[in-house]
Amino acid sequence: MDFIDYYKILEIEKTASEPDIKKAYRRLARKLHPDLNPNDDAAKRKFQQINEANEVLSDPEKRKKYDKYGKDWKHADQFEQAGQQGTESKNYGGQQNYSSGFEGEDYSDFFESVFGRGAGGRSGSSNAKFRGQDFRSELKLELKDVYKDHQQTLNVNGKNIRLTIPAGVENGQTIKIGGHGAEGMNGGPKGDLYITFSIANHTTFKREGSSLYAQVDLDLYTAVLGGDVTVETFDGKVKLAIKPGTQSDVKVKLKGKGFPVYKKTNEFGDLIITWKVKVPTVLNEKEKELFEELAKLSKHGN
Amino acid sequence: METENLIPVQQIVTHHKIEISFINSLYDFGLIEITTIEETRYVLKEQMSEIEKMIRLHYELDINLEGVETISHLLKRVEIMQDEMTILKNRLLIYESE
Numbered sequence: 001m002d003f004i005d006y007y008k009i010l011e012i013e014k015t016a017s018e019p020d021i022k023k024a025y026r027r028l029a030r031k032l033h034p035d036l037n038p039n040d041d042a043a044k045r046k047f048q049q050i051n052e053a054n055e056v057l058s059d060p061e062k063r064k065k066y067d068k069y070g071k072d073w074k075h076a077d078q079f080e081q082a083g084q085q086g087t088e089s090k091n092y093g094g095q096q097n098y099s100s101g102f103e104g105e106d107y108s109d110f111f112e113s114v115f116g117r118g119a120g121g122r123s124g125s126s127n128a129k130f131r132g133q134d135f136r137s138e139l140k141l142e143l144k145d146v147y148k149d150h151q152q153t154l155n156v157n158g159k160n161i162r163l164t165i166p167a168g169v170e171n172g173q174t175i176k177i178g179g180h181g182a183e184g185m186n187g188g189p190k191g192d193l194y195i196t197f198s199i200a201n202h203t204t205f206k207r208e209g210s211s212l213y214a215q216v217d218l219d220l221y222t223a224v225l226g227g228d229v230t231v232e233t234f235d236g237k238v239k240l241a242i243k244p245g246t247q248s249d250v251k252v253k254l255k256g257k258g259f260p261v262y263k264k265t266n267e268f269g270d271l272i273i274t275w276k277v278k279v280p281t282v283l284n285e286k287e288k289e290l291f292e293e294l295a296k297l298s299k300h301g302n
Numbered sequence: 303m304e305t306e307n308l309i310p311v312q313q314i315v316t317h318h319k320i321e322i323s324f325i326n327s328l329y330d331f332g333l334i335e336i337t338t339i340e341e342t343r344y345v346l347k348e349q350m351s352e353i354e355k356m357i358r359l360h361y362e363l364d365i366n367l368e369g370v371e372t373i374s375h376l377l378k379r380v381e382i383m384q385d386e387m388t389i390l391k392n393r394l395l396i397y398e399s400e
Contacts, residue, residue: 030363035355038377039384134351171395172388189309189347206396209389213396 006053006066014067018058025054132182132191141165143201147234147260156180156193163195168210168262171199205234210269212258215276218246223277233257233271240273248277308337308344318357324367328356331371 181191
C-alpha cells in the first residue's frame with residue numbers, strides 16, 4: 001500500500017484554499033465522471049481517486065489529519081491514541097461528493113488506514129436513489145462455450161443468477177439482464193445487470209461475427225493432381241474434393257459450417273478455408289530425379 | 303392502461319429532490335418521453351437510468367440543460383462508436399498472428 005498524494009491527484013498546491021480545492025475537484029469531476037466516460041475503467045478509477053482526495057481535503061478535520069500524519073499513515077492510529085486519547089471526533093460524515101451512478105465506489109486501502117472503514121461521507125446523500133443501481137460484470141468464456149447456448153450461474157452480490165447465454169454472443173458484447181441490479185429504494189424498481197463478454201479463442205479458427213476462418217495445409221501432390229482432403233470444422237470433420245491445380249491462398253466457402261448467428265436458432269455463418277500449399281523441403285534421391293525430369297518436361301512443354 | 307412499466311414523474315421528483323420543471327424541460331428538449339394516464343404523468347422504467355444520468359449531470363456537475371442535451375447526443379454517438387470499435391477489434395484478430 002503506497003502513500004497517496006491527494007494534492008497531486010487534485011492537481012493543487014498544499015497551500016490551496018477551500019475554494020481552490022472545490023474548483024479543482026469540480027473541474028476534474030467534469031472531465032472524469034463515469035457518466036461522461038462510458039466503459040472507461042481508467043477514468044472511473046481516476047474519478048474514485050479525485051472523490052477520495054476531495055473527501056479528505058475539503059473536510060478541515062480530515063485534511064488536518066492527512067497533513068499531519070499523511071506520510072506516516074501506518075502509525076497514525078498510534079499517534080492519535082498516544083496524543084489525544086480518543087478525543088478526536090469519529091464523525092466524518094456530511095461531506096458531499098459526486099455520485100457516479102455505478103457500483104464500486106470503494107475507498108483506497110490508504111484512505112481506510114488513515115480514516116478507518118466507513119469514514120466516507122457519501123452515505124445519506126441528498127440524492128437518494130429511487131431505482132436500484134446497475135451492476136456491471138465481465139464474464140470470461142471460451143469460444144467453444146458460446147458455440148451452443150451456454151448455461152452459467154453467476155454470483156452477483158451474494159445472489160446466484162442462472163443465465164442462458166445465447167449461442168453466437170460476440171467478444172466485447174454487453175447484454176442487459178433486467179431487474180438483477182441493486183434493490184430499488186422505497187419500493188422502486190431494481191437496477192439492471194450488464195454483462196460484458198470476454199471471449200478467448202484458443203481454437204485454430206478465427207472468428208468474425210458468424211464467419212469462421214481457417215488455414216489448411218495442402219500437400220503439393222494433392223494440389224497438383226487433385227484429390228480428397230478431410231478438414232476440421234467447429235463441430236466435426238468434413239471431406240472436401242480438391243480440384244487439380246489448386247493454388248495456395250485459394251479460398252473455399254463451406255456454407256453453414258461457421259459460427260451460430262446470435263439469437264437465430266439453427267442459423268449458422270460460413271467457414272472459409274484458405275488452402276496453403278506446402279512445397280516439400282526434403283527430397284530423397286529418387287524424388288529429386290523425378291522432379292528434375294518434370295522440370296525438363298515442363299521446359300520442353302513451354 | 304397498464305402502468306407496471308411506468309414510473310410516476312412526481313415520484314421521481316420527490317425521491318431525487320429535484321424540480322418538476324427539470325423533468326418538463328427534458329421532455330421539451332425531446333430527451334425523454336412522458337405518458338399521461340388519467341392525469342398522472344409517467345416515464346418508462348427503462349428510461350430511468352438515462353434520466354438519472356441527466357439528473358447527475360445537471361445537479362452534480364452543474365451542466366445546464368443545453369449541455370445535458372448535447373452530452374446525451376454525444377454519448378449516444380460514443381456508444382455507437384464503441385460498438386463499432388468492438389466489431390473492428392474482433393475483425394482485426396483475424397489478421398493477427400497470421
